[in-house]
Amino acid sequence: MSLLEPRPAPSQWMRLLSPLLACVLTLFGGAILFWLLGHNPVLAFRVFFIDPLNSANGLSEWLLKASPLILIAQGLAVGFRARVYNIGAEGQLIAGATLAGGVALWLDGSGNPLVAHITLPLMIVAGAVGGGLWGALPALLKTRFRADETLTTLMLTYIASLGLAWLVNGPWRDPNGMNFPQTILFSDKALFPLLFEGLRVNASVFITLFAIVGFWFFNARSFLSYQLTVAGQAPHAARYAGFSGARTVWFSLVISGMCAGLAGVGEVAGPVGQLNLNLSPGYGFAAIIVAYLGRLNPIGIVVSGLLMALIYLGGEAAQVTLQLPSAITGLFQGMLLFFLLGADVLVDFRLRRPRRHPA
Amino acid sequence: MIEYLVPILAGTLPAATPLVLAGLGELVTERAGVLNLGVEGMMLMGAIAGFACAATTGTGVAGALIAGAIGGAAGSAIFAVLAVWLAANQAASGIALTIFGTGLSAFIGQHFVSYSLPGLQPVNLPLLSGLPLLGPVLFHQDPVVYFTLALFAAVSWILARTRVGLVLRAVGEAPEAAHALGYPVLWIRTLAVLAGGALTGMAGAYLSTVYTPLWVQNMTAGRGWIAVALVVFAAWKPGRLLLGAWLFGGVTILQLQAQGLGIALPSQLMSALPYLATIVALVLMSRKQRLLQTSVPAALGKPYLPGA
Structure with a gap:
């Protein structure tokens, strides 16, 4: 006996309501969690979701965190629509950040004024190339050797972070850094300009803005986007229509890798300002949730990315104010995705009404 | 040479033990037609459950393994509700479980960072452990290594030779047919998912209480994902799974012993070896498309809705 019965057609209403439902359920789950930990849920929610946005600095930090999440999720959504499951954006972020950091180390310190002008643009290009290459590898493995991309993208994430660990422990380590695994701090030439004096939010948010517009056009207007969607929803039909499965895989993985790589540049040439082992607080993984929560839609992803950034900020605030471990962020992220997947069932199914047995 | 070979071979069995347990759990789950990509998350939940139990109760490793099994099964229960009963996307539900398990274990684990x-201790099997070469390699191991091999034999036997195993495989190959014969497909899949979660949780508890007996955040370091890859590498056959796990255990140990062997590569690059080997294994399997296509459970990854 199943609890569900199929709807005659997928409910467009539920498609939009389900993320809201998931957020409400996550808040309930969070309230229970706070209560179990001995905190007043109302106060805890204020610390988590309201207080972080009470100041100019808070808003700046919010944008700073939302920007990479939105950027990565835009790229991932292209693949997810085509059922290409790139779950290694974290590795592509690290690859892009590493290559961009390499460019910074190479050009920084040269006194040439011309070099100073091209450092940041070259870092941006390097980040896109690094992330794109790290996405191209699983595309090659998938199209040439049929190796499952969920596994290969993830394995490459571990390899990327170990590669970075080697560089910052070995050849690229700051000689005056007391043996900490990190490079020297980059000079201003290798950093995005700040938007406001005294706040950390920087010009890298324009890359994200540009990507939002670009992906919106791509999604709404291009034939390629339509092909990708067909390839995801009806692979057989796509093959009959002559859309290439291999091209879908290559395009999805390279574009999402490039987005993640660019997000990596935003970190090393932004708030981090060097290469170290704490480049990303799991943005690449959180962006998976952002993409699904935003309905794989470029505008939806902006909203869900802002929400996810708030969960990150709240986690940091809860650590300072409530002395809760910052890992609570991961707990909220997991709950959110669980509830979203559960609520999404109501898009295609409805709960079976109890039938009255004839007497 | 032999003085290097013995520690490598002797270290292989313990290093392979978490992979055997988690791989076996995933194999049981997948043979019932359910793809659970939450292995990494369940392993971490098992690891912290086992560690917390051992650190606070004094029930020792046996208690830790049981607590780990419960922790892993609890994680898999959430997955079962979503992916089995609500017919949600199995790949996405598993990834959600990994994110959740990683967060939950880190959250609980903050209380245990300074414990060890x-x-x-390894036990000597009487007489056998005195054998040259074979003695230290095979017969001087911790009890969980032997327990795991016994469990592996039992589960393989159940899968291949008993009615329970037959029904489980039927549900993974042809759920409609199993349903028509009167078997409760969703319940059988749920039990398979829970059993898989329990085995995976034990793998985590072994890691955190025996293999490296201290708590480190994300201490599974991708072993859950390697276990998922091993099941593909094994073409869903337990025997091949065991060989694959030993192979990977060997690679792990080789990397730790590399300096003794005079390999001068930096340790971080050596640590990347198991992940690289996983990719190589998946690439090698691409030559065996026929084996893969004939042995993959026919209903793997497809939600089942009775009467729909």
């Missing part, structure tokens, strides 16, 4: 546990 005694671990477990």
Whole structure:
């Protein structure tokens, strides 16, 4: 006996309501969690979701965190629509950040004024190339050797972070850094300009803005986007229509890798300002949730990315104010995705009404 | 040469033990037609459950393994509700479980960062452990290594030779047919998912209480994902799974012993070896498309809705 019965057609209403439902359920789950930990849920929610946005600095930090999440999720959504499951954006972020950091180390310190002008643009290009290459590898493995991309993208994430660990422990380590695994701090030439004096939010948010517009056009207007969607929803039909499965895989993985790589540049040439082992607080993984929560839609992803950034900020605030471990962020992220997947069932199914047995 | 070979071979069995347990759990789950990509998350939940139990109760490794099994099964229960009963996307539900398990274990684990546990001494099997070469390699291991091999034999036997195993495989190959014969497909899949979660949780508890008896955030370091890859590498056959796990255990140990062997590569690059080997294994399997296509459970990854 199943609890569900199929709807005659997928409910467009539920498609939009389900993320809201998931957020409400996550808040309930969070309230229970706070209560179990001995905190007043109302106060805890204020610390988590309201207080972080009470100041100019808070808003700046919010944008700073939302920007990479939105950027990565835009790229991932292209693949997810085509059922290409790139779950290694974290590795592509690290690859892009590493290559961009390499460019910074190479050009920084040269006194040439011309070099100073091209450092940041070259870092941006390097980040896109690094992330794109790290996405191209699983595309090659998938199209040439049929190796499952969920596994290969993830394995490459571990390899990327170990590669970075080697560089910052070995050849690229700051000689005056007391043996900490990190490079020297980059000079201003290798950093995005700040938007406001005294706040950390920087010009890298324009890359994200540009990507939002670009992906919106791509999604709404291009034939390629339509092909990708067909390839995801009806692979057989796509093959009959002559859309290439291999091209879908290559395009999805390279574009999402490039987005993640660019997000990596935003970190090393932004708030981090060097290469170290704490480049990303799991943005690449959180962006998976952002993409699904935003309905794989470029505008939806902006909203869900802002929400996810708030969960990150709240986690940091809860650590300072409530002395809760910052890992609570991961707990909220997991709950959110669980509830979203559960609520999404109501898009295609409805709960079976109890039938009255004839007497 | 032999003085290097013995520690490598002797270290292989313990290093392979978490992969055997988690791989076996995933194999049971997948043979019932359910793809659970939450292995990494369940392993971490098992690891912290086992560690917390051993650190606070004094029930030792046996208690830790049971607590780990419960922790892993609890994680898999959430997955079962979503992916089995609500017919949600199995790949996405598993990834959600990994994110959740990683977060939950880190959250609970913050209380245990400075603890360390005694671990477990190897036991000498009488007479056999005195054998040259084979003695230290095979017969001088911690008890969980032997327990795992016994469990592996039992589960393989159940899968291949008993009615329970037959029904489980039927549900993974042809759920409609199993349903028509009167078997409760969703319940059988749920039990398979829970059993898989329990085995995976035990793998985590072994890691955190025996293999490296201290708590480190994300201490599974991708072993859950390697276990998922091993099941593909094994073409869903337990025997091949065991060989694959030993192979990967060997690679892990080789990397730790590399300096003794005079390999001068930096340790971080050596640590990347198991992940690289996983990719190589998946690439090698691409030559065996026929084996893969004939042995993959026919209903793997497809939600089942009775009467729909």
